[in-house]
């Protein structure tokens with residue numbers, strides 16, 4: 001059984017979460033940043049929410065169902081949303097119905113702020129596709145100065161955390177705001193008993209086996225590895241999946257998830273963005289308080305784990321960033337990062353005004 005010690009520590013760049021996995025065979029075990037003595041938390045049972053789709057994906061790989069696998073890659077890519085209907089009128093109908101169930105957070109702004117009366121808003125923000133636009137080169141997914149300013153302001157009024165699939169250092173190099181909390185690698189930092197270099201081996205193996213596929217890009221996220229296929233010709237998706245499969249076979253402790261034109265290879269541990277959200281709430285002293293309103297804004301499948309947690313807790317709101325209808329557990333939607341920026345800006349202005357009126361009373 002894998003035992004996880006979760007450590008929370010203040011660092012210059014925010015809050016470091018370290019999950020120490022004492023199972024020596026676990027993948028990507030490496031030394032995290034452990035500043036305070038460990039607060040031992042055994043993540044509760046209930047399982048790793050992303051496990052069933054992962055199992056399905058792996059099964060597809062094992063059974064050689066390459067077509068199904070490539071279908072799955074297509075389905076995870078916004079330009080291949082299966083539900084896009086062929087006729088314009090049914091498309092409009094679907095969109096209208098989806099918006100009815102997931103109205104724009106900008107239009108629902110008053111409802112959101114009135115739900116926060118007497119409560120502390122805690123803001124959780126995904127990075128890619130939420131604070132920065134999706135771009136071809138993952139190393140150039142920069143955040144605009146305007147977005148940085150507004151996030152800085154949000155953090156002046158509300159505890160604010162970035163929860164990302166990226167490694168913490170990398171996302172910090174993009175965001176560069178010391179006043180935020182950062183939860184990297186889908187909310188986990190893993191500390192193992194030894195300075196294992198398995199993650200580097202997996203990274204190198206993936207680089208080696210995908211180098212003949214034009215456009216494929218492998219990114220080392222410290223505890224996870226991303227294989228990007230945004231710039232890969234669709235004809236090569238199947239051979240690319242084949243190569244990823246061959247690496248996965250050598251590391252049975254690895255699991256596979258999908259993001260936006262990205263295959264994500266990560267350790268199988270009971271940790272995801274939902275658990276990270278709960279852990280952050282607890283660490284900030286907000287766990288069992290009903291005077292807290294968590295808001296989580298994200299665009300990716302991995303953000304669904306956090307949306308589900310908020311639904312389950314019947315607390316706060318998940319806001320999905322998407323231009324197209326998608327199955328989601330989020331309550332509200334925003335179309336793109338520029339709308340995220342507007343929403344955050346309005347929130348800051350609303351808070352300023354409410355603080356001013358409180359001080360007049």
Ligand SMILES: O=P(O)(O)OC[C@H]1O[C@H](O[C@H]2O[C@H](CO)[C@@H](O)[C@H](O)[C@H]2O)[C@H](O)[C@@H](O)[C@@H]1O
Pocket residue numbers: 126127128129133134135136137138139141163164165166219221226228230259260261262264300302
């Ligand atoms: O949790 P997130 O902050 O949303 O990070 C998830 C993955 O985001 C990055 O990939 C995505 O954005 C890239 C840059 O815009 C884009 O090129 C790629 O197609 C997207 O999937 C990041 O590079 C991954 O490592 C993260 O896991």
